[in-house]
Amino acid sequence: MSITRTQPVLLIHGGAWAMPDDAIEAHQHGIANALRAGWSALERGGTAVDAVEAAVTVMEDDDTFDAGRGSFLTRDGRVQLDALLMNGENLRTGGVACVERLRNPIQAARLVLDKSPHVYFVGSGAEQFAAEHGMNLIANADLIVPRERDRLTAFLAHEASGGTDTTFSGEPTLHSHDTVGAVALDRHGNVAAATSTGGTLAKAPGRVGDSSLIGCGCYADNLSAAVSLTGWGEPIMKLVLGKWAVDRIAAGSSPQQAAIDAIDYLYTRLGGHGGIILLAPDGSIGLAHNTPRMAWGIANPQGHQLGITRN
Numbered sequence: 408m409s410i411t412r413t414q415p416v417l418l419i420h421g422g423a424w425a426m427p428d429d430a431i432e433a434h435q436h437g438i439a440n441a442l443r444a445g446w447s448a449l450e451r452g453g454t455a456v457d458a459v460e461a462a463v464t465v466m467e468d469d470d471t472f473d474a475g476r477g478s479f480l481t482r483d484g485r486v487q488l489d490a491l492l493m494n495g496e497n498l499r500t501g502g503v504a505c506v507e508r509l510r511n512p513i514q515a516a517r518l519v520l521d522k523s524p525h526v527y528f529v530g531s532g533a534e535q536f537a538a539e540h541g542m543n544l545i546a547n548a549d550l551i552v553p554r555e556r557d558r559l560t561a562f563l564a565h566e567a568s569g570g571t572d573t574t575f576s577g578e579p580t581l582h583s584h585d586t587v588g589a590v591a592l593d594r595h596g597n598v599a600a601a602t603s604t605g606g607t608l609a610k611a612p613g614r615v616g617d618s619s620l621i622g623c624g625c626y627a628d629n630l631s632a633a634v635s636l637t638g639w640g641e642p643i644m645k646l647v648l649g650k651w652a653v654d655r656i657a658a659g660s661s662p663q664q665a666a667i668d669a670i671d672y673l674y675t676r677l678g679g680h681g682g683i684i685l686l687a688p689d690g691s692i693g694l695a696h697n698t699p700r701m702a703w704g705i706a707n708p709q710g711h712q713l714g715i716t717r718n
């Protein structure tokens with residue numbers, strides 16, 4: 408009797424926004440490192456959950472992205488992080504939100520997925536859960552980089568002056584969306600998804616966006632697909648857009664068509680901007696965005712490819 412093995416695939420994103428030219432190299436570098444980490448987990452025979460956790464951990468550790476250290480700051484100058492991890496094989500899920508003392512919220516999400524009967528923890532309860540399971544609690548200041556202090560100061564001055572700084576013109580999506588995410592298919596044919604974010608620039612303390620909410624910025628089900636989104640969280644949440652997209656795949660759409668349709672729906676229904684990656688259990692992928700740029704990378708047995716797509 409032969410055992411059928413699926414060819415593994417890893418698809419990741421590092422934000423979709425009006426990424427300036429001088430940020431491209433750092434994004435490509437970060438995505439390449441994350442691809443290597445996630446792919447090596449898959450090559451070692453790890454699960455799709457292991458791969459997306461590994462890839463997202465690398466991007467959380469990279470100051471370039473709006474996840475982990477280097478994230479955008481809340482209005483009161485703190486970092487508050489949200490992350491979700493979902494296993495499409497059995498729908499086991501772990502999420503954390505509004506955590507301020509964890510370097511890698513995606514690893515806390517993994518602990519929730521593996522070790523808790525619950526699905527979602529917030530704030531100090533999430534930190535306590537992570538600490539009880541061996542994670543270090545750090546000072547919030549360790550997650551803050553000078554670049555983001557300066558960006559917050561400039562943004563608050565822009566608001567106070569009635570909106571004169573063109574860097575911040577348009578909706579938040581266009582100047583600040585660097586959330587990270589990954590979807591993977593392992594050799595056993597299981598999919599998983601992970602999304603991690605610091606949220607939007609100058610968000611109100613306690614605000615939670617789409618990224619860590621099941622079916623909004625992240626979802627995975629072997630019966631449909633795995634998805635991770637980035638973009639303006641409030642419209643994405645209202646449309647439960649991740650689940651909307653994978654349901655279209657379950658109904659027969661290709662992942663690429665579902666990705667295009669989801670971003671069209673986001674815009675036509677609520678005027679939202681963002682980007683989406685999708686991966687079906689047959690290995691087919693989808694990617695779409697209506698922001699000026701989106702950073703992504705894909706790894707499969709044929710090799711690794713990076714891209715900064717333009718609109």
Ligand code: ASP
Pocket residue numbers: 422473583584585586604605606607615616617618624636637638639640641
């Ligand atoms: N979707 C995230 C949020 O609204 C932000 C982002 O994707 O950059 O929290």
